[in-house]
Amino acid sequence: MAVAKEKRIILKYADAKGYSNDLPCYLEHGGYDMLKKAVKSKPEDICEEVLKSGVRGRGGAGFPTGMKWKFLDRKSGKPIYLICNADESEPGTFKDRQIIYKDPHQLIEGMMISAYAIQAKQAFIYIRAEFFEGARILDRAIAEAKAKKLCGDNVLGSGYSCDIVVHRGAGAYICGEETGLIESLEGKRPNPRIKPPYFPAVLGVYQCPTIVNNVETLCNVKHILEMGADAFAQLGIPNNTGTRIWCVSGQVQKPGYFEFECGALTLGEMIYDVCGGLNPGRSLKAVIPGGSSAKVLRADERFTGTLKDGTDFDWGVTDIPLDFDGPIAAGTMSGSGGIIVMDDSVDIVEALANVNAFYAHESCGQCTPCREGSLWMRKITTRMCSGGAREEDSDLLVSVANQIEGRTICAFGEAAAWPTQSFVAKFKDEFIAKANQPAPDDDAEGPARLRLI
Amino acid sequence: MSGNGKVDMIPIILNGEEVEVPSGINLIEAAQIHGREIPHYCYHPKLTVAGNCRMCLVEMGMPMRDRGTGEPVLDADGNQKIGWIPKPVIGCGTNVAPGMRVNTDSPLAKDSREGIMEFLLVNHPLDCPICDQAGECRLQEFAMDYGRGYSRFVERKNVKPKRTRLGPRVTLDDERCILCSRCIRFCQEVAKDDVLGFVDRGSYSTLTCFPGKELSNNYSLNTVDICPVGALTSSDFRFKMRVWFLKESPSICTESSSGANTLVESREGQIYRIIPRRNDVVNDTWMTDSGRELFKQVQSESRLTAHRSDGAEVTLDAAVARSVELLSNDKIAIVGSCNSTVEEQYLLRKLADQTKAETHLSGHFGDDDGLLLSADRTPNLRGALATGMVKKYPSDNLKPLALQLGKGDLKTLLVVNEDLFALGITKEQIKKAKIIYVGTHENETSKMADVVLPSLTVFEKSGTFINRNFRLQKFFQAVPGPAGLVPDFLVLNRIASELLGEVAESLGLESLWKEIGKLRTSCLKGIAYREIPSDGLALDPGKLADLPYVEGPALNFSPSKVKKAVKAKPKAAKV
Numbered sequence A: 001m002a003v004a005k006e007k008r009i010i011l012k013y014a015d016a017k018g019y020s021n022d023l024p025c026y027l028e029h030g031g032y033d034m035l036k037k038a039v040k041s042k043p044e045d046i047c048e049e050v051l052k053s054g055v056r057g058r059g060g061a062g063f064p065t066g067m068k069w070k071f072l073d074r075k076s077g078k079p080i081y082l083i084c085n086a087d088e089s090e091p092g093t094f095k096d097r098q099i100i101y102k103d104p105h106q107l108i109e110g111m112m113i114s115a116y117a118i119q120a121k122q123a124f125i126y127i128r129a130e131f132f133e134g135a136r137i138l139d140r141a142i143a144e145a146k147a148k149k150l151c152g153d154n155v156l157g158s159g160y161s162c163d164i165v166v167h168r169g170a171g172a173y174i175c176g177e178e179t180g181l182i183e184s185l186e187g188k189r190p191n192p193r194i195k196p197p198y199f200p201a202v203l204g205v206y207q208c209p210t211i212v213n214n215v216e217t218l219c220n221v222k223h224i225l226e227m228g229a230d231a232f233a234q235l236g237i238p239n240n241t242g243t244r245i246w247c248v249s250g251q252v253q254k255p256g257y258f259e260f261e262c263g264a265l266t267l268g269e270m271i272y273d274v275c276g277g278l279n280p281g282r283s284l285k286a287v288i289p290g291g292s293s294a295k296v297l298r299a300d301e302r303f304t305g306t307l308k309d310g311t312d313f314d315w316g317v318t319d320i321p322l323d324f325d326g327p328i329a330a331g332t333m334s335g336s337g338g339i340i341v342m343d344d345s346v347d348i349v350e351a352l353a354n355v356n357a358f359y360a361h362e363s364c365g366q367c368t369p370c371r372e373g374s375l376w377m378r379k380i381t382t383r384m385c386s387g388g389a390r391e392e393d394s395d396l397l398v399s400v401a402n403q404i405e406g407r408t409i410c411a412f413g414e415a416a417a418w419p420t421q422s423f424v425a426k427f428k429d430e431f432i433a434k435a436n437q438p439a440p441d442d443d444a445e446g447p448a449r450l451r452l453i
Numbered sequence B: 001m002s003g004n005g006k007v008d009m010i011p012i013i014l015n016g017e018e019v020e021v022p023s024g025i026n027l028i029e030a031a032q033i034h035g036r037e038i039p040h041y042c043y044h045p046k047l048t049v050a051g052n053c054r055m056c057l058v059e060m061g062m063p064m065r066d067r068g069t070g071e072p073v074l075d076a077d078g079n080q081k082i083g084w085i086p087k088p089v090i091g092c093g094t095n096v097a098p099g100m101r102v103n104t105d106s107p108l109a110k111d112s113r114e115g116i117m118e119f120l121l122v123n124h125p126l127d128c129p130i131c132d133q134a135g136e137c138r139l140q141e142f143a144m145d146y147g148r149g150y151s152r153f154v155e156r157k158n159v160k161p162k163r164t165r166l167g168p169r170v171t172l173d174d175e176r177c178i179l180c181s182r183c184i185r186f187c188q189e190v191a192k193d194d195v196l197g198f199v200d201r202g203s204y205s206t207l208t209c210f211p212g213k214e215l216s217n218n219y220s221l222n223t224v225d226i227c228p229v230g231a232l233t234s235s236d237f238r239f240k241m242r243v244w245f246l247k248e249s250p251s252i253c254t255e256s257s258s259g260a261n262t263l264v265e266s267r268e269g270q271i272y273r274i275i276p277r278r279n280d281v282v283n284d285t286w287m288t289d290s291g292r293e294l295f296k297q298v299q300s301e302s303r304l305t306a307h308r309s310d311g312a313e314v315t316l317d318a319a320v321a322r323s324v325e326l327l328s329n330d331k332i333a334i335v336g337s338c339n340s341t342v343e344e345q346y347l348l349r350k351l352a353d354q355t356k357a358e359t360h361l362s363g364h365f366g367d368d369d370g371l372l373l374s375a376d377r378t379p380n381l382r383g384a385l386a387t388g389m390v391k392k393y394p395s396d397n398l399k400p401l402a403l404q405l406g407k408g409d410l411k412t413l414l415v416v417n418e419d420l421f422a423l424g425i426t427k428e429q430i431k432k433a434k435i436i437y438v439g440t441h442e443n444e445t446s447k448m449a450d451v452v453l454p455s456l457t458v459f460e461k462s463g464t465f466i467n468r469n470f471r472l473q474k475f476f477q478a479v480p481g482p483a484g485l486v487p488d489f490l491v492l493n494r495i496a497s498e499l500l501g502e503v504a505e506s507l508g509l510e511s512l513w514k515e516i517g518k519l520r521t522s523c524l525k526g527i528a529y530r531e532i533p534s535d536g537l538a539l540d541p542g543k544l545a546d547l548p549y550v551e552g553p554a555l556n557f558s559p560s561k562v563k564k565a566v567k568a569k570p571k572a573a574k575v
Ligand SMILES: Cc1cc2nc3c(=O)[nH]c(=O)nc-3n(C[C@H](O)[C@H](O)[C@H](O)COP(=O)(O)O)c2cc1C
Pocket: A056, A057, A058, A059, A060, A061, A062, A063, A065, A068, A085, A086, A087, A088, A089, A090, A173, A174, A175, A176, A177, A178, A179, A212, A213, A214, A215, A217, A218, A410, A411, A412, A415
């Protein structure tokens, strides 16, 4: 069977020859037609379309967007805010920036439609601090759009007004967690909030009802309007509608980002056909399918069970369909769509040491289990890679991770625990083998030997 | 709360047992009512919920209902099914609901706690032997109660600053800080002085003052009280005393009319510190920094310790005898004090009745801080009114006494605790009068007095005060007074008896209150000393409610009938 072709909807023009990120070019390609259509419709009808389309959030959790919008507290009478989460900092993820840098008006149009649909009073784009140029591009694009009444006051003469403000992030991964983001947007440390009571849809930014959506999610809204909910829902497979942008990195010959219909290809097809396979002479060792937080898959694992629609499955790692539910059935997640491929040259303990260093560095430090656990795990794996490994370390690592999972304020706790839990569970032999590796002759070289990225 | 102001009680199942709890409270409070401890660090009843320490994790479930119909979902036996939340929930951030199942001791709850305890200790220094908090440290206590008892941590501990000056009175040891944010929230929410915050992140997070700021507000030491560990220490108390040697005596802060409830902590007759005592209708769990300094007056150089008569040190008996002599003529005035206890004020009133003396009183006023330092800087102005020692709300001076002196017919002045010359009286005016001074410290008046009767400070005696809320509050002796001194109320009682030619009967607070309770028109009528609860008794001020009190709205206080500030009053007082 031939491998499915890329289906570029969101990235349709991004890499097209001659396509530029200014307004005239966007307008030439039919830009803002959907906003024109939107402001002539009833807001609740657009919400209904989004719900019917089945579109799920592209930021990591895969929560149905239409449903999220329904949770908005409209009874309080407080102003409603829309925030675009453009903090993209999950390791292995580089999709949102393609849209921001190459097709910013698509995001602005998607946001203005969404803002109109939920009747937001004000919209924000919270953009990762490191995207200096991205912030400039967005600022310019918003100015262009405002000049043409495509956002700001009295959009297209409809009487609806909504400004978009670009807010540069604070340079931390946790700023991408939606309640941390909201705190940061308010000018504070991005300490995630406790839920309950601070559900953004009820008590979000400035304690007002707020919707936080990912860049790719908001772009999808434009296409839902363009195609109609039913046609959009035809893309992909039931419960996994539309396309997804996958970011493939690691030891494949042709890494990159690719937009496919949900479920149109398997992980194996992605690695071997789309990305040109592994480097010569190498074999597949492990894959992290959804950004560094997702549980790792071991190349020779098998997964069996029954899908929601009743069909039985019996998959190897390469058989896992690339959609939302496939990776979940395999005990992991598609997360932010960041597929990280590791071949047999990888020292798995070092790989985990790298991941642990990231989470220890990025924990906001607010809650005890994540703050202390993430650093403890880092200290253990760093020591293990510096010649100090002990056989009992693998069990200790899992125990520490188990003491984090499910006990923290925000999902960072899981994000930090899952890599350790899955790496050790699936490669325990290698963790134990570390203990029997001779210590480096010169202790001082220990840390230097560790290849932390 | 239901409409009639009563708290609704709802049933929950706590560790398998059905109990009733007030609605609207969280699981920590609910469990506590029923004698179960949910250990916690970041939760503080008087601060917002932060939910960051995760020590209070418990297992929770709710009776299941069908999403569509709302009907209870039943199991095979016809009982409503319980939907247990798979993750533990925080007791501080979860409020009770009818039928809620809470397990504080299930394997999940225990395992969660053990894990948190271990995490809190991995980077914690082994400072207990030199740590001020030792003995009252939540980390020590919960480590004993809920910890594993051994360490699996073989890595190097984090290193942080050990001695940071946060302000004039507070020193921080960052290594001991468990990042619970209580101190930060206190500064934001109670002291309204947002100067503390965390810098850096993860386990390297460090508490600090914002650049260019310091923790210097008059409530800064409350952060030391609420810090669950030995991270925030009082620069004054630091390294001075092991807390387990300290004796606690319930007391009342005399700094102002707010009447903050306190504990005076002493060892072998020496006071080491004063800390707040919780009273939800008075001071919550707070007190001022300035109020904590007051014990230093006990050993002040100007302390009066000897009875004096006509310039010579004499015995108590001699001083009393001379006082009786001076008070036996009929041209007497008394200067009472808002610092005196209710009992002392009552006896002064009795003395005034006996001698037909007019009693004068001056208030001492400052600015309200909106919290616990009230505009009335004395603890017991309302006592002077309630006992009938004076009838009118005082102004801030003794001008009426000056008028009386001006007429030249006062022979003897009994002055309690006040310095006449600071209150508008000149030396010239009192030239012809004899002065009996009753007070704790030397001042210009005591220096001129013919008789000096040294008195005990609030820390050396027991008694009651009435605070700005008209709350009658008891305080107890914490340390012995200087040798040979007896409480003022005994001295005053002796003088009153001997003036009648009687021998004073032995008197205790209880028997004195039997008399006070007979005051017919007073709001103190019918009160027995023994029945005054340790957290005070709300009095009905009756017609005293309408006086022009100076206090403005503050913590747990709203002046129902504050009229114009008394500072504007002296003119009106000119008779
Ligand atoms: C630690 C952490 C980091 C996150 N970072 C991002 C991010 O960089 N970008 C993003 O869109 N969502 C991120 N999320 C998910 C957001 O919290 C939120 O679920 C998402 O923005 C919702 O958008 P969606 O419904 O469109 O997916 C993160 C979540 C966690 C727990």
